Amino acid sequence: MDVAQKMTDIKRWETQLDQQKDGHQRLHLLTKLIEHYAFTDSKKAIELLRQQAKELKNNPDLDFQMSYHLNTAFIENQLYNYKLAELHFEEALNIIEDRGNVKEQAEMYIDYAGILLNRDKKELASTMLDKAHKLIEVFPNARLKARITCREGFLSLHYANYAKAIELLLEADKSINALPKPLSKKDIYFLTLIQSGMGRIYERNNDIQKSVKAYQKAVDLCESIGMRTRLSWHYLNVGNAYMALANSSKAEAYFRKAIRVSDDISRTTRASAYANLGYLTFKKQNYKEALNLYNTAIKLYGKEDRHNFSVIEHWKAQLFVALEKNTKAEKHFKKALKYAKDNNDYKQLAVICKDIATYYANQKDFEEAYRYQLRHDEMDEMYREIVNQRQLMELEVKYEAEKKKQETEMLRLQSTGLQLKALRAQMNPHFMYNALNSIQHFITSENANLAAKYLAKFAKLMRQSLDYSDLEIISLEKEIEFLEDYLYINQKLRFEDQLNYQIHMDEELEEDIMGIPTMIIQPYVENAIEHGLRKKKKGMVKLHFKLYDDNTILCIVQDNGIGRKKARELQLNDPAMLNHESKGTNITQRRLEILNKSKRKGVFVKTIDMVDSKKRAKGTRVEILIPIETIQKWQPN
Numbered sequence: 001m002d003v004a005q006k007m008t009d010i011k012r013w014e015t016q017l018d019q020q021k022d023g024h025q026r027l028h029l030l031t032k033l034i035e036h037y038a039f040t041d042s043k044k045a046i047e048l049l050r051q052q053a054k055e056l057k058n059n060p061d062l063d064f065q066m067s068y069h070l071n072t073a074f075i076e077n078q079l080y081n082y083k084l085a086e087l088h089f090e091e092a093l094n095i096i097e098d099r100g101n102v103k104e105q106a107e108m109y110i111d112y113a114g115i116l117l118n119r120d121k122k123e124l125a126s127t128m129l130d131k132a133h134k135l136i137e138v139f140p141n142a143r144l145k146a147r148i149t150c151r152e153g154f155l156s157l158h159y160a161n162y163a164k165a166i167e168l169l170l171e172a173d174k175s176i177n178a179l180p181k182p183l184s185k186k187d188i189y190f191l192t193l194i195q196s197g198m199g200r201i202y203e204r205n206n207d208i209q210k211s212v213k214a215y216q217k218a219v220d221l222c223e224s225i226g227m228r229t230r231l232s233w234h235y236l237n238v239g240n241a242y243m244a245l246a247n248s249s250k251a252e253a254y255f256r257k258a259i260r261v262s263d264d265i266s267r268t269t270r271a272s273a274y275a276n277l278g279y280l281t282f283k284k285q286n287y288k289e290a291l292n293l294y295n296t297a298i299k300l301y302g303k304e305d306r307h308n309f310s311v312i313e314h315w316k317a318q319l320f321v322a323l324e325k326n327t328k329a330e331k332h333f334k335k336a337l338k339y340a341k342d343n344n345d346y347k348q349l350a351v352i353c354k355d356i357a358t359y360y361a362n363q364k365d366f367e368e369a370y371r372y373q374l375r376h377d378e379m380d381e382m383y384r385e386i387v388n389q390r391q392l393m394e395l396e397v398k399y400e401a402e403k404k405k406q407e408t409e410m411l412r413l414q415s416t417g418l419q420l421k422a423l424r425a426q427m428n429p430h431f432m433y434n435a436l437n438s439i440q441h442f443i444t445s446e447n448a449n450l451a452a453k454y455l456a457k458f459a460k461l462m463r464q465s466l467d468y469s470d471l472e473i474i475s476l477e478k479e480i481e482f483l484e485d486y487l488y489i490n491q492k493l494r495f496e497d498q499l500n501y502q503i504h505m506d507e508e509l510e511e512d513i514m515g516i517p518t519m520i521i522q523p524y525v526e527n528a529i530e531h532g533l534r535k536k537k538k539g540m541v542k543l544h545f546k547l548y549d550d551n552t553i554l555c556i557v558q559d560n561g562i563g564r565k566k567a568r569e570l571q572l573n574d575p576a577m578l579n580h581e582s583k584g585t586n587i588t589q590r591r592l593e594i595l596n597k598s599k600r601k602g603v604f605v606k607t608i609d610m611v612d613s614k615k616r617a618k619g620t621r622v623e624i625l626i627p628i629e630t631i632q633k634w635q636p637n
Contacts (some may be wrong), residue, residue, distance in 0.1 A: 008531075010036055014033065017226075026392075027052060030048055030051055030055065031068075038071055038074055038075050038078070040185075040225070040227060040228060042078060042079060042229045045071070048230045054066070060098065066096060069095070070111070073088035079231040082115060089115055105131075106144050109129065110132050112125075113155075114154070129148055146172050146190070150169065154193070157197055159514075162205065166203055169197050173195075184224055185227070188224070191218075192218045192221045195221065196218045199214035199237060202214055203240075211241045212245065218234045219231070221608075232257075232270060235257040238555060239252075243276060251276070255273040255274075255280070267300045268300070268302070271305075273313055274293050275293070278297065282315065282318070291319060294312050298312055306342050308338045310343065315341060316332040316336075321359060321628040337353075346382040347383040350379040352371070354373070357370075366448065370436075370443060373455060376435070376462075379460060457485065464485065474512065474516070475515055477512045479520070482522070483543065486522060487499075487503075495539065498536075499529070499540075500538070500540045501540065501541045501542070502540075506546040508547050509546070516628065517631040522616070524557045528541050530566035532560075532563070535562060536560070553625075553626045553628055554623060563619065565609070608623070
């Protein structure tokens with residue numbers, strides 16, 4: 001049925017509704033109209049639902065009551081009223097499990113799962129999808145199977161299992177597009193979900209170009225059938241992606257579109273569009289207009305939206321810094337900190353403290369700069385600890401669910417990865433303490449240039465650690481860049497140029513496209529420094545990367561230190577080192593064992609004690625076999 005024919009039918013039904021006196025027939029016509037307007041005109045759909053509720057009081061009918069609750073739930077979900085949507089689904093569930101056919105029940109479970117995911121009830125959503133699966137296994141239905149796959153993709157997305165999520169969403173997209181044409185509005189609705197989900201995954205993995213394309217496809221699909229209830233949100237996503245690409249003109253165009261859509265009632269979406277538009281205007285140095293846009297955004301955000309209040313106050317502070325109105329800048333920095341603190345938003349606190357430290361450094365107030373840098377590090381650590389705890393809890397639930405699908409080895413890998421993230425989040429306190437002390441020394445000795453240089457280098461290293469801690473796989477190029485920064489800081493700040501290092505990589509390695517487990521080498525480098533070189537006056541760490549076979553990289557970490565035996569003796573007699581255990585290398589070795597399990601058997605980490613002709617220790621050599629993963633597998637293109 002083409003669009004013109006459909007619109008003719010809609011007009012005919014509306015005319016018939018105006019003329020119809022029979023209550024049962026009116027309910028029938030209302031249901032057909034509501035199912036159309038639910039996707040295109042939420043206000044019209046809500047008005048028709050009111051009429052249907054009135055008719056149901058006079059003409060009770062369980063089948064129409066079921067339709068009423070399902071349609072209301074769908075529309076309330078589109079209007080971001082997730083709790084109310086859930087209540088209506090519960091009402092429909094009581095009816096449909098008693099009276100509905102298999103198709104109606106399966107469709108109900110699939111739609112209910114979507115609401116439950118919006119309510120962050122992942123376990124119950126998984127239960128609903130399992131129920132739908134069982135029905136579809138007995139009574140196959142390609143359309144509903146594709147929708148189940150879509151919801152499972154979002155379930156994986158909620159568990160931060162991006163590799164599985166992208167696989168399921170691509171499968172769902174292919175299955176829906178293979179259905180007989182023309183597709184229904186609900187089919188297209190699911191395609192918009194798929195594209196927005198893929199956009200989120202691409203965005204999360206920093207593939208912004210593909211993120212833009214996915215979000216743009218969602219917009220095109222909405223516009224193709226006049227689906228406007230979530231259009232403002234889709235426009236905002238496209239605008240944010242273009243903003244990440246530094247394409248200000250296109251970002252601005254989409255933010256303005258997001259503001260103009262009246263059918264999407266989300267104040268938060270429009271507020272975010274105003275706020276981001278303000279930031280782009282600020283970047284163009286149009287400070288007055290930017291300030292007006294920020295203030296409009298604040299009025300639209302809910303009273304309890306402390307996170308976004310903090311973001312805007314932070315941006316206002318940057319604006320007044322640019323205007324050299326320091327008193328106002330400091331006032332808004334304080335407001336931004338207060339909102340973030342009230343919200344226990346440690347990530348935002350870390351970001352703000354970093355900018356305040358930079359602000360004071362530019363003001364030559366290095367004492368305050370140092371104080372806020374320390375606060376940044378403290379907030380940064382607290383944020384990562386909270387994230388890690390939440391991920392571990394989610395992983396435990398996910399482990400039980402995935403256990404049914406025989407994916408336990410992957411979950412153990414992820415669990416081990418999270419343990420390593422926890423360790424990385426506390427990057428060697430000896431290193432951090434000594435580095436900051438050295439920076440403080442430069443500040444107190446009024447060597448401002450060196451202080452600023454090393455403070456920036458240290459901040460970059462901390463930022464890299466935070467950015468990479470959420471990724472399981474990164475390119476070999478980024479891993480080596482991180483190691484270079486880590487060794488440079490140790491060399492310049494901790495060992496005062498008494499430490500040297502070399503990093504060699506064979507030419508056959510394609511470091512920009514080869515992926516390896518994140519920060520897999522750093523624990524061994526740290527071990528060499530802490531145990532092998534801490535007592536050496538002229539230390540040397542050599543790293544050599546070479547291709548072991550088509551699927552494996554061999555990394556050699558070699559130091560000219562005192563050797564493992566002497567290091568153990570010193571550790572027993574040194575209170576400062578007594579509690580410094582090599583947890584990082586132990587966890588890393590377990591990760592490597594799991595990663596390599598399907599590829600080979602054997603030893604993946606070999607430690608060799610190096611000695612001279614008189615059997616005296618002259619260092620330690622660690623050989624690590626690292627599985628190669630294509631970046632695309634973990635960070636989809």
